[in-house]
Amino acid sequence: MAKKSFDNFLEEIKSKFGDDVIPEPAIKSISTGSPSLDICTEIGGIPMGRITTIYGAPGAGKTTLALSIAREAVQSGNNVLYVDAENKLDIEYAEYIVGAKHNQKDEKFIIVQPNTAEDALNVLGLGIESKKFSLVILDSVGALAPKKEKDEVDFEKRDVALIPSLFTKFVRIYFHQINANNVAVVIVNQVRAKIGSYVGGYSTPGGYALEHASSLNIMLSKAEDLKEGDAIVGNLVKYVIKKNSNGKSFRTNTYPLIYGKGIDKLKDIVNFAKELGVITLSGPLYKFEDEKLGLGLQATLEYLSNSSETLDKIKKMCYNTVNKLNLFELEE
Structure with missing residues (x-):
């Protein structure tokens, strides 16, 4: 059989597989709400059409940064889906930081509190598929409870790698759609101590599939307190860009976080x-x-x-x- 030749290879690819297989020349972004962090990413914030992971110890300011990104998205005229897997989001605080009421008819800011890990990832996937949201947020990986765990309720049994396997499947299914629909996906994650390690340190739940899929990984930690007189009104948040597919990695600095108000x-x-x-x-x-x-x-x-x-x-x-x-x- 003679091999087929093409006058225009790109047009042939588009006609067979669709326009969305051809990448856009420039990556758009959504501001994080911290000008210094935006500048350090080199693209002005978190990338659209990509996955961003934010992780750190308790009290590091992960949820506030996620809400700050949501505020920037809403103020730019975009819709936001917030999947609260921890089921503990302070709704009034979230609405204040984002500057929008949740679950209104305009659907500018939707909050969902799913029961299982499977439900959370399915809702996240629906948000990506819908083309209605420019930003979808999952908070957090460490709080996800697989259906198998909830159904069996056996504290002596150790189920291995349930969450990593779910994320591996999620990435395979939705990675192309995230890019094609130009959706910014923010995954908030926790840290776990490396028990038994000679050098100590920590790991993050979710497995390697999530780490490989993320274009931007931001680690947060609490730095020094901010005071007005003797009163502590906030703290500096130290960020380290651990991975940046769109610029230089390992840039680090701090931004001021004011309690009850967000990033200054x-x-x-x-x-x-x-x-x-x-x-x-x-x-x-x-x-x-x-x-x-x-x-x-x-x-x-x-x-x-x-x-x-x-x-x-x-x-x-x-x-x-x-x-x-x-x-x-x-x-x-």
Whole structure:
């Protein structure tokens, strides 16, 4: 049989397998709500059409970061599906951080609390298939309970690798659709101590399939407390980009998390810009290039809150400095 030749190979592929097998030239993103973290990812946040994993110890701020990403998505006109596998999400807090009521007719912010791991992954899959949501979030892998465990209720029996096998299947089924439908998938995960290990450390539930499938892995940990007088009002959250398929891995910094309010975006970018030398200090005076911003941090924050043009220039300069690229031209 003679081999078939093609005048246009790409058109032949599209006609047989569909347009969605051809990747888009540029990856779109959703902001994390932390300007410094957005800059460190190199694409302005978490990638769309990809899986992002956020993990860390208890109290590290994983859920708040996930909700912060949800807020950015909603504010950009996108719909969000939040699968609360832990069944302990503070709904009022979630609505406050996201800035939208849940489960309304407009379906901007949907919260689901499934019973089993299978239900959670099925709901997540339906959200991906629906093309209705630009962001789907699972919180968290460590809380997933397979149906077999719940049905048998045998605490002496150890079922091995049930969750990893579910995620292996989930990745195989939905990996292409996540990309084709351009859905950002955020998987929140916990950590487990490595019992018996000579070097200690931790592992994450979900198995290697989830680690391989994730384009962006962000590890969070609690850093120093933030105080107003003697009162602790928040803490710095340290992030480490453990894996980044769209940029450099192992970039690390902190962002300020204020209890009950979420990430302080303005303070985050000012601290980050100061660390990079984009904002300079002359005594207590904060300066950006030849522009005086304020005497002290608080005055600087107030000035920038009313000067969006200067703030935008600072963000662009930070991006160019971190990534050593002139992707943004600063206007005169």
